[in-house]
Amino acid sequence: MLNRRLWILFVAFFLGFAALGARLAKLQLSDAATWQGRLQKFLHHQYIIETYRGTIVDRNGRPLAQDVPSDELAIDYRAMNLDDIWITRQAIARMQASGEWAALEKNPSAQLQRRDEVKGEIADQIDAIPGAIAAQLAPFENKKPEDLREDIYERYSKIREKVHALRQDLWSRKYTRPSKDDPHNPANSAVASNGDSESEPDDASLDSLFRQLQIEDEVASHSLKADIPAPVALYFKQHAADFPGLSVRDNAAYNRRAYPFGPATAHLIGTLRSVRDDTYKGHKFDLPDLLDTSDPGDLGGYLPGDSMGDSGVELLAEDQLRGQRGTALVDLDKTDGKPAEDRKIDLVAGKNVPLTLDASLQQDLFNALLNPGKGLLKGEDGKTHFAAMVVLSMDGQVYASVSFPSFDPNAFDEQRGELMKDAWRTPLLNRALSGTYPPGSTVKPLLATAALTEKVITPEETIVCEGHFFRSRPDIFKCVEVHGPISMVNAIAESCNVYFYTVGQRLGVERLSRWYGTWGFGQDTGLELPENFGKIPQPLQRDADEASNVSLLLGIGQGPISVTPLQMANAYATLLRGGVVIPPRILMGTPSQKLQPFAVSPQILATVRQGMEKCVTEGTAKEHFRGFHLRVAGKTGTAEKERPVFDDTGKPVDDIEHPLTNPDGSPKKNEDGTPAYKQLIERHDDAWFVGYAPADNPKFVVAAVMEWGGYGGAHAVPMVREAFTQLETHGYLPKLDTP
Secondary structure, eight states, rough: OHHHHHHHHHHHHHHHHHHHHHHHHHHHHTHHHHHHHHHHTEEEEEEEOOOOOOEETTTSOEEEEOOOEEEEEEEHHHHHHHHHHHHHHHHHHHHHHHHHHHHTOOOOHHHHHHHHHHHHHHHHHTTTTTHHHHHGGGGGGSSOOOHHHHHHHHHHHHHHHHHHHHHHHTTTTTTOOOOOSSOTTTTTTTGGGEEEESOOOOOHHHHHHHHHHGGGGSSSSSEEEEEOOOHHHHHHHHTTSSSTTTTEEEEEEEEEEEEGGGTTTTTOOEEEOOOOHHHHHHSBBBBTTTOOOOOOETTTTTTTTTTESSHHHHHHHHHSOOOOOOOEEEEESSSSSSEEEEEOOOOOOOOOBBOOOOOOHHHHHHHHOOOTTTTBBBTTTTTTTEEEEEEEETTEEEEEEEEEEEOGGGGGHHHHHHHHHOOTTTTSSSSHHHHOOOOGGHHHHHHHHHHHHHTOTTTTOOOEEEEBSTTTTSSBBBBBOOOOOEHHHHHHHTTTTHHHHHHHHHHHHHHHHHHHHHHHSSSOOOOOOOOOOOOOOOOOOHHHHHHHHHHHHTTTTOSSSSSSSSHHHHHHHHHTSOOOOOOBBOTTTTTTOOSSOOOOOOOHHHHHHHHHHHHHHHHHTTHHHHSSSSSEEEEEEEEEEEEOOOOSOOOOOOOEEEOOOTSSBBOOOOSOOOEEEEEEEEEEEEEEEEEESTTTTTTEEEEOOOEOOOOHHHHHHHHHHHHHHHHHHSSSOOOOOOO
């Protein structure tokens, strides 16, 4: 009996050891590669190498937008999420530093009770961080402390979204079972979000756990506020103990976008904003697995909280400027902490984007406009007016483009809300590209070319100007003066309305519409940046009287037509090239294109140019070019336009003749109980001048408009004269003496 039992026990032991041996053999032989791979992943830490945005430079290589080092406030991810383990360690460290931990060592219960009290103190201090940052920043930023505090909480959310996205990217491809837990809840642990606690973890869940343990961003500090003022940085350095988890990172590279030329180039260069949801979802960051060569990932994608171009060249060249993150592995089995050379993907910095702009010319022009001593923005009422100017070379390059008022892109994040609400100044509007205005008499050289080409008039034919077009109605369709018999050259020089009423009438609405389109109005000029197309007349069915009146107005650049300063400069350049269209461009890499939808004969062009030269030497622009040492030609313009009226503080002016009513017909009231009125609308004159130089060999065209400035010859000409002076100063125009 005993021997039988011993044999049974022996067989049981033998079978057990055999099974164990088989299992060991399987692990050592067939499963060796699998477990070695898992061990390798567990012993390696993969981290991200941040990239930096490319620099936007002018034609001479001067930076217009670049990433620069700055001081920033950063918070530990665990502190931000009130991680209990992290706070416990901080509490113990604080007690050890003060001697409390050692003093209570013989009384564990009191020691733990005091530890929990210190944990509560630390949690309260962490909760106070957003308010403290807001209070310190408020004197330096144009925001209320409560708004700044909300900005910090919003940044908290962005950081959590980013870490969550990284966590998903690290393990979702291996373990795709969705978590039921809220990823933004700091109480959720890493392990809890990875599987079903009631079942045995499979290979995929184990692998995902190993990879999740490698997420550096869950134990790292994240930027809360970049480019903080020096006094704010000093305050938080001095009070570091009062704000656990918060740190000041000195000169953190590539965390601030700087715009050296500030408001002068703001509209063209543009600004940044947090990545839009549609962009993020369409191009997500995808971290490759460096231990798995079959996993390419996508290091060029976006993470929540990333910045992207919002306007201007920053948006236009987003793909070139963005760059690509890098990644590397650190072998935890080594002590040097250096990445394995064969387990690294270097970052790809964003590419530099060169523009056709001359930053110095742009800055000098902008400063000249703002110089009160020059008075270039003063209209006929003596007040400062809004204005725009474009400097275009004959080969289509934009050398300068000024829009006033402007804004400081370096402070855009703090001022965005107020800038967007400013209905009076509309500082975010690029008036040079998107401001639309009736062109007034600046169209007269263009219509003269059309009329001569269509043979509805000859250069020698004279039109009698009696100061108005209709003999029986001297109060409408008037001219600025009585010119008497006048031919084309003098009509351009003296800006005779009666002459061009006649030209408009002879061409008719249909041909006027076609020719305005030919000059590039009502459509995209081809510039790479967004622009407003304005409007041109449509050849609709009209009765004879209406069609006649519309054609008269279009003959002097009024009526159903509006253009941008860029379109005017482009149209004049097309005229001076004899009908050759070269789309304007601002990116240095954009190739020049030439089109010729129509041809202007040399004889016609010579006649029109003679009129524009005489405009400067003897006509409506002569006063401000008297004695000027450069030969300039061009055309003035004065155009009526309606606009809402604001007072000098930017408050809308009420039209007391038009009270507002509620849907039931009762008088509408303001919040203070006073009657509500429509905003007053008034009609005043915009001042225009489009000029080119040198007059005998054009190299540059400059178009300028001053909103409600008054007479173009008095208030737009000085701006263009300043532009030609600056072009000469910067070496783009030769010094030619006026005969």
